Amino acid sequence: MVAGKVALVTGARRGIGLATARLLAAAGARVVLLNRAGDGDGSSLDELAGDLAASHATECLAVTADVADPSQLSDGYRAILKRFGRLDILVNNAGILGDARLGMIPDAMIRQVIDTNLIAVIANIQAASRLMRRSGGGAIVSVTSIVGLRGNPGQVVYAASKAGIVGATLSAAKELAADGIRVNAVAPGFIETDMIGHLGPEVTAERLDGIPLGRAGSAEEVAEAIVFLASERARYITGQVLGVDGGMVL
Numbered sequence: 403m404v405a406g407k408v409a410l411v412t413g414a415r416r417g418i419g420l421a422t423a424r425l426l427a428a429a430g431a432r433v434v435l436l437n438r439a440g441d442g443d444g445s446s447l448d449e450l451a452g453d454l455a456a457s458h459a460t461e462c463l464a465v466t467a468d469v470a471d472p473s474q475l476s477d478g479y480r481a482i483l484k485r486f487g488r489l490d491i492l493v494n495n496a497g498i499l500g501d502a503r504l505g506m507i508p509d510a511m512i513r514q515v516i517d518t519n520l521i522a523v524i525a526n527i528q529a530a531s532r533l534m535r536r537s538g539g540g541a542i543v544s545v546t547s548i549v550g551l552r553g554n555p556g557q558v559v560y561a562a563s564k565a566g567i568v569g570a571t572l573s574a575a576k577e578l579a580a581d582g583i584r585v586n587a588v589a590p591g592f593i594e595t596d597m598i599g600h601l602g603p604e605v606t607a608e609r610l611d612g613i614p615l616g617r618a619g620s621a622e623e624v625a626e627a628i629v630f631l632a633s634e635r636a637r638y639i640t641g642q643v644l645g646v647d648g649g650m651v652l
């Protein structure tokens with residue numbers, strides 16, 4: 403129920419973003435994979451887009467842009483408009499951590515995390531909704547975190563950025579409903595991606611202990627929830643934050 407739609411996924415080079423881009427392409431969507439320029443490790447965005455398009459007989463476009471840089475982001479939207487002339491789905495997935503205890507948080511870190519995780523999400527919602535309105539509607543799904551709902555020591559800035567996504571989602575859902583645009587979020591718990599790779603065995607064991615389903619989630623399991631909310635199957639759902647956390651918030 404996303405076949406033929408044009409879907410933009412931010413942070414699509416790895417993790418949850420790449421899993422979402424794969425699932426959307428497999429379901430027949432035309433996918434824009436947006437990511438900041440990499441540091442040389444891992445696959446190139448162009449290769450990923452080419453492989454996805456070939457394996458699923460669909461069209462994919464790679465856009466290199468830092469979501470926190472307004473001019474790169476607007477160039478990205480220009481490229482989407484030029485190639486597809488429309489946008490139906492936005493997945494606001496790009497995000498970074500910035501872990502530090504209070505009193506030890508550098509100003510630059512505060513700004514980088516808020517710019518990337520929150521301001522860019524709002525900028526994307528603005529730019530995407532302008533395009534969606536022109537074609538009669540669309541669906542926006544943003545990736546928040548259970549940390550934005552529950553807080554976590556050492557993650558004041560990250561939690562604030564993710565809580566901000568919840569407020570933005572609820573307000574945009576109310577504002578954009580009349581334009582046929584649904585706005586939802588997913589709140590993953592502890593998901594096996596590079597983002598949690600730096601955690602030591604003790605912290606990992608402690609996190610796993612707090613998960614009633616007894617294991618970490620996979621990027622694909624989060625992607626399933628995102629694609630559901632983005633699809634016509636969720637046509638009567640807006641303004642929701644869907645936990646994908648194995649029961650971690652219970």
Ligand code: NDP
Binds near residue numbers: 497595
């Ligand atoms: P990863 O670190 O594996 O992937 C993040 C992706 O976002 C990378 O491709 C990265 O690019 C890209 N990215 C980061 N900053 C920017 C930027 N400024 N502009 C464009 N692209 C950018 O993370 P996950 O897949 O784990 O996380 C995805 C989302 O899920 C994030 O918003 C995260 O906060 C959220 N989340 C993750 C959880 C987890 O347990 N993993 C739990 C809860 C929420 P690059 O390759 O260049 O680094």
